[in-house]
Amino acid sequence: MPVPVRSPAGSPEDLRSSLHGRGQRLTPQRQRVLSLFERLGEGRHLSAEEVHQRLLQAEERVSLATVYRTLRLLSSMGMLQELELPEGGRRFELGGDHHRDHHHLVCVRCGCTEEFENPAVLAAGEAAASLHGFRLLECVLNVRALCPRCAQAEPNAT
Amino acid sequence: MPVPVRSPAGSPEDLRSSLHGRGQRLTPQRQRVLSLFERLGEGRHLSAEEVHQRLLQAEERVSLATVYRTLRLLSSMGMLQELELPEGGRRFELGGDHHRDHHHLVCVRCGCTEEFENPAVLAAGEAAASLHGFRLLECVLNVRALCPRCAQAEPNAT
């Protein structure tokens, strides 16, 4: 039974540590597969063969067998979600808790975090993306701050 | 005593790579000094002795000589700014380009980035901070996206 993976497919480093936690390794192939889904965005679902083809097109060769293995692995880690189609054949898409915008309040002193949402942030991200011609995938706002407890411990009032 | 959950995103890794780029090392002492200034926020300026004392209070022992060396180092790297007081004695504060909100558009495919600003983001951060009783230090919005060139290369319309 796989370990509970809390953080969605975020940074490359997240994937690495998730894998290491299970004594597994981060390989270019695994990165390529996950990265492909991240580039596609959330709604998209692909079959193993499609993943294989797309990676080939992107000049990121990964053998079909490895694609299958990796899809299964990433699913078991919760980073991908498996869809069983009635017509036969399976599809995969980005894991469920992948909000396009999820934000964190991080205490720089003790490291504790709070999560929050705010549509205004996504709007700002979309505005900037559109201004520069980018296609937005995900917005992550990190607010570096001091939590109530640590703020009290710090002997200074700015 | 607070329990560290995960390292605050932002500068820990930045500092490391900046140092490595110069063939220098990331040590706990350097982290402590920089971290102290980050906790203080932007307006604050401290003398070497004050830094030393505050670190002692925080049970983060760093020798005075090292404090001096580190302050000089961080200044030369632009992470701190040196203020020469007319009365004699120098003070240090967080480097200038440390905006309380600076945001990035990052292409997840080629890695290129664009920077932008948007007061709405800072507002959102402040709202969240205030809601949870946090004292905001800095807002960093990371928009994961595809740049125009890479968006074109990706053969899919979501």
Added chain:
DNA sequence: GCTTCTCAATACTGGCCATTGTTGAGAAGC
């Protein structure tokens, strides 16, 4: 046809070690 298995070749990791940048105390300089 889609998916998994086999097995030799490959390569990611963690551990260990030498290199050399850093630190701590106290002396020395200004």
Added chain:
DNA sequence: GCTTCTCAACAATGGCCAGTATTGAGAAGC
């Protein structure tokens, strides 16, 4: 008094290596 220098002790890194998870091709299973 504030800041820098000296030097032995310390420790962050990079390189190297063995251990072993992973990959690629093709065969085999469903």
